[in-house]
Amino acid sequence: MPNTMQATAGSLLEAYQNFKEENPKVRIRDAAKQLGVSEAELLATGIGNDTVRLQGPWDDLLKRFKSLGHVMSLTRNDACVLEHKGTFEKIGTFGAGNHHMATVIGPIESRVFFKNWGHAFAHTLDKGDRVMHSIQVFDAAGDAITKVYLQADGDFDAYEQLIEDFKAEDQSTEVTVTPYEPISYATDVNKEELLKAWAEMEDTHDFFPMLRKFNAERLNALELAEDKFTRKLSVNVVPSILNEASETQLPIMIFAGNHGNLQIHQDVVNKIVPLDRGEQQWINVMDPNFNLHLRTDMIASAWAVEKPTKDGIVTSVEVFGEDREIIAQFFGLRKPGQTELTEWKALVANLK
Numbered sequence: 373m374p375n376t377m378q379a380t381a382g383s384l385l386e387a388y389q390n391f392k393e394e395n396p397k398v399r400i401r402d403a404a405k406q407l408g409v410s411e412a413e414l415l416a417t418g419i420g421n422d423t424v425r426l427q428g429p430w431d432d433l434l435k436r437f438k439s440l441g442h443v444m445s446l447t448r449n450d451a452c453v454l455e456h457k458g459t460f461e462k463i464g465t466f467g468a469g470n471h472h473m474a475t476v477i478g479p480i481e482s483r484v485f486f487k488n489w490g491h492a493f494a495h496t497l498d499k500g501d502r503v504m505h506s507i508q509v510f511d512a513a514g515d516a517i518t519k520v521y522l523q524a525d526g527d528f529d530a531y532e533q534l535i536e537d538f539k540a541e542d543q544s545t546e547v548t549v550t551p552y553e554p555i556s557y558a559t560d561v562n563k564e565e566l567l568k569a570w571a572e573m574e575d576t577h578d579f580f581p582m583l584r585k586f587n588a589e590r591l592n593a594l595e596l597a598e599d600k601f602t603r604k605l606s607v608n609v610v611p612s613i614l615n616e617a618s619e620t621q622l623p624i625m626i627f628a629g630n631h632g633n634l635q636i637h638q639d640v641v642n643k644i645v646p647l648d649r650g651e652q653q654w655i656n657v658m659d660p661n662f663n664l665h666l667r668t669d670m671i672a673s674a675w676a677v678e679k680p681t682k683d684g685i686v687t688s689v690e691v692f693g694e695d696r697e698i699i700a701q702f703f704g705l706r707k708p709g710q711t712e713l714t715e716w717k718a719l720v721a722n723l724k
Contacts, residue, residue, distance in 0.1 A: 385417040410514025412491045416547045426492040427540035431465045439530040442523040445480045447635035451670040451699045452628040454635040455663040456480045481636040488632035494535045514549040517632030557589040563596045573680045591696045594675045605674040611655045614644045623705035684711045
């Protein structure tokens with residue numbers, strides 16, 4: 373009599389194989405949703421074939437990304453994908469436990485939150501005309517956190533060595549996933565005290581501790597600060613931002629990701645490509661070393677946000693989905709100690 377765990381995994385593998393035959397162009401993330409499982413569970417059906425389960429320590433795994441050379445780093449949420457080609461140059465880790473984090477600086481830039489890293493795999497995908505080698509990281513719920521794809525001129529030997537060094541003893545095709553518990557935010561945030569604390573900020577990084585102090589949901593804080601520090605915008609602002617930044621060659625910052633990795637773009641954007649797929653409306657940046665893909669139809673609200681700092685007001689545009697989760701943030705390019713670009717401030721002021 374077959375083992376129940378094996379039968380379950382075997383049934384999923386068969387279902388996935390049948391799905392791919394009928395839907396050869398559907399990506400694994402969308403296939404997982406249609407099959408009612410997580411992406412990590414679906415990917416793990418290939419263990420022993422095209423997939424290897426990896427283990428931590430996660431900070432050591434991240435640091436080894438430097439050895440891979442030229443890669444493409446992809447981070448996404450349901451509505452926005454950022455893709456950067458380059459190298460992992462400077463990786464610094466700090467903190468412990470729930471505050472164990474990392475900063476990645478260089479052509480690829482991100483902020484990493486290890487507490488939400490749950491599973492990792494090395495995966496080989498044969499697309500016929502090319503073979504794609506990747507390291508893919510998922511959270512405890514089986515949702516993708518970040519994926520790193522080796523490029524043609526990347527270091528394949530280092531990739532193979534990474535797999536050997538971090539290969540998990542457990543190479544079963546079964547993945548245990550744990551759904552996230554909903555976060556409970558305060559429903560009675562003191563508006564006056566919140567605005568007072570907001571006005572006293574000296575750095576943009578003070579914003580997150582402020583939210584934690586009041587146990588405030590980010591979007592709720594923006595709503596409470598409307599007409600003081602925030603202004604509600606049309607949900608169609610993102611194409612306006614990207615087109616204007618491209619036309620004027622205004623360098624911008626774009627932050628997008630999830631609770632395990634926040635990827636950051638810091639440069640000009642050039643080729644802006646809208647795409648109409650019926651119910652899905654996309655705005656894309658299609659530059660040689662940077663791609664953005666954002667579903668504008670999933671934006672439920674957009675806000676211009678001002679944060680006081682020692683260097684003056686810093687202005688961002690933040691867009692949110694129906695679930696009230698942030699999709700992406702846009703800033704004018706700025707380094708600590710510098711004032712905000714007047715061109716960016718003017719761009720945001722003209723948004724409706």
